[in-house]
Every structure is written in C-alpha cells, then in structure tokens.
Amino acid sequence: MRNEITISELAQLMNVSVHQIRYFEDKGLLLPAYISGNQYRMYSMEQIYQLAHILLLRKLGLPVQAVKACMTDFGPDEIRQMLQTSLENTQAEILRLQQLQLFIGKVLQEHRDFGQEMEAYRVKWREAVNLRRWFMLSPQTELAARQFAGKAGPELNLFEADIHYVFEGEGPAVLCTEATEEAGLLLPAGEYLCFQFLAAGEDELEQRMEQFSAYAADRTLHRTGPLVLIEKSYLSLFSQDRLHYELLQRIGTV
C-alpha cells in the first residue's frame, strides 16, 4: 500500500466533496502529488496541509480566486488586513443573525397572542409608538404593486414590518411603519380599543372596520385620535389565504 491517498479518500478526510477538490485544481490551488498509471490523482501529506490551508482561507470568507493570491503573494500586512475585514464581516453576520433571531421570536410571540385574542375586543394600554409615513392610499386605487414599487424603497420591509394604515379624518389612509425615534406621526401612550381578526379581501376589511365603529358607538366609548389598522403580513405564514389584522383607536377623555 502506497503512502498517498486517492481523491475520494482526501475528500472524506477533509470533509469536502471530490468535485470541490478537482475544482481547486482547476483554479490552480491544489495540484496532486502525482498522477498514477490509471490517471488517478494521488495526494500526500503536503497536499493535505495545503488543502487545510485553502479551506481555512475559504472559511474566512475569501473567494476561491482570492485564496490563490493570498497563498502566493500576500505579505504579513496583507494577511493582517484580510483577517481584519474577515472579522468585520463576521461581526456584521452576527448582527444579521441576531436580528433574524429577534424576528423569529417576535413572529412566534405574536402568533401566540393572536391565538388567544382571536375575534375579541378588548381595551389595553399601549405605550407610545412613533410612525413613519410612507405614502397615501387613495381610496379607489386599491393596493397596487406599482404603488409600492414607485413610492417605497428597500427600507420598507413589507413582509417583516407591521404595516400601519392610519385613517386621519375622512381622508385616505396613510401607510406607516414603526420607527425607533420621532418620525412624523405619534400614537400617544394610552388606553386603546383593540380588535384582532383575520380577513381575506378589501370587502371583509371594510366590514370589520364598520363593526369596530359600531362596537365603540354601542358602548359610547369616546374615541380620540386616528383609527389605525395594523397588518401583520408575516403571520400569514400560518394561514396562506388570509392576512392578520389588528384595529385600534385610542379611547378616553378629550
């Protein structure tokens, strides 16, 4: 038995695919120790170390092409800088994953809340919320894809954000999302009449809003401030055909 190993043995040893090893060869990163009589690539210890080196650099986020340059003509300064940017990228990735973790937790929590409060009116205390206005929704033109494409930027995260439709007076609704700081529109802290429900279309939505008004009127609740319809589209993960909504309006003394 020779001391060298075949490509599949090397692949298994280093936990990569055979294809990937050949790919590295194609890119000039890793040549076999020699080619055997039957055209098999054979690898020795030197190649094992070299492959480990390549894999480490790939792990640091270097593109395959950059790995070559790194191994041939990078000096200590360039290596240090490479590690520095890799560190920064890693920190950014951690941040991204933390935000994702937060979002998943939020979806699960909201879904729990929704399950309990389904179809129930209740009065609850809400902390103040800052809203950022995006654009008006003219009453006739229903939500059109073009409207979003034209007026909303990439900052408006349609699926992950709570979309607030704010009805101020008789005018058209304004589409808003929550902001972390003062952003034009403030929903003050206070007692709010809240109603959560599922709805499929515009008609059902209007029906619910009339229901909401009637409920408040019946109980002679004094409503103050705008009516707000919150759409939690991400909760549609749980029900494909319907969207989750919450209606709310501040109540209390003038």
Next chain:
DNA sequence: GTTCTTACA
C-alpha cells in the same frame, strides 16, 4: 468498484 472528463441545472 473507483475515478476521469464533460456537460448541465
């Protein structure tokens, strides 16, 4: 049975 090359999604 393993690997090689080549092509393709």
Next chain:
DNA sequence: TGTAAGAA
C-alpha cells in the same frame, strides 16, 4: 456546487 453520463 451537485449531479449525471459514458469511458477508462
């Protein structure tokens, strides 16, 4: 990057 084919 993975998968598939036919050839060695």
